[in-house]
Amino acid sequence: MIESIIDxxxxxxxxxxxxxxxxxxxxxxxISNKFSAIPLYLLLLxxxxxxxxxxxxxxxxxxxxxxxxISDQTSNLFKYGFKRLRPCHxxxxxxxxxxxxxxCGGLYSxxxxxxxxxxxxxxxxxxxxxNTYKFITYFLIVWALLxxxxxxxxxxxxxxxxxxxxxxxxxxxxxxxxxxxxFLKKFMPN
Numbered sequence: 001m002i003e004s005i006i007d008x009x010x011x012x013x014x015x016x017x018x019x020x021x022x023x024x025x026x027x028x029x030x031i032s033n034k035f036s037a038i039p040l041y042l043l044l045l046x047x048x049x050x051x052x053x054x055x056x057x058x059x060x061x062x063x064x065x066x067x068x069x070i071s072d073q074t075s076n077l078f079k080y081g082f083k084r085l086r087p088c089h090x091x092x093x094x095x096x097x098x099x100x101x102x103x104c105g106g107l108y109s110x111x112x113x114x115x116x117x118x119x120x121x122x123x124x125x126x127x128x129x130x131n132t133y134k135f136i137t138y139f140l141i142v143w144a145l146l147x148x149x150x151x152x153x154x155x156x157x158x159x160x161x162x163x164x165x166x167x168x169x170x171x172x173x174x175x176x177x178x179x180x181x182x183f184l185k186k187f188m189p190n
Contacts (some may be wrong), residue, residue, distance in 0.1 A: 006160075013152060018096075024153075028150045034114070037118075037147075040143065047129055048060055048129070051132055060180060071172050072113050075111055075113035078111050079109065082110045084108060084109050086109040088104035109161045110158070111162075112166075114162075115147065115169060116166065118144040119168075120172045122143060123140075123174055125140055127174070148166050
């Protein structure tokens with residue numbers, strides 16, 4: 001059964017990755033670049049400051065950094081535990097996919113830290129700001145899904161890598177939100 005899932009995952013990667021064209025490569029490389037989201041992070045920081053003030057925003061940043069670190073390191077544990085090669089390192093399919101980046105990246109792919117980390121932020125800030133900014137949930141989830149898909153598009157992750165990463169990231173984002181709310185209630189009630 002696992003072999004069947006992996007075979008379907010490879011087929012889906014080849015299909016989705018080969019939908020790409022050189023006209024769209026720049027867009028997907030931009031979406032996949034972690035630094036391209038800095039304006040979004042600054043906006044989220046500003047909205048948090050506007051709603052919660054400096055002290056609570058500072059605590060929130062500490063919580064976010066902690067959970068992004070946990071998300072990232074969990075991804076590394078999975079990568080070195082499963083040791084599934086990235087598509088661009090897998091010689092059996094290298095000629096069948098488009099590697100859009102100049103370099104492939106790390107050796108292992110399961111699961112995508114990009115997908116996980118972006119979903120942590122999307123879920124956390126969606127829950128945190130949804131009552132004040134109704135649009136934010138849709139925008140952030142779409143952004144996180146675009147980041148996840150970009151990893152398939154550029155040829156560095158399988159669909160199952162990004163799906164698993166997004167699920168784990170959503171879970172961590174929800175837990176982060178709950179723990180942050182408990183912390184505020186207990187230690188910063190006003």
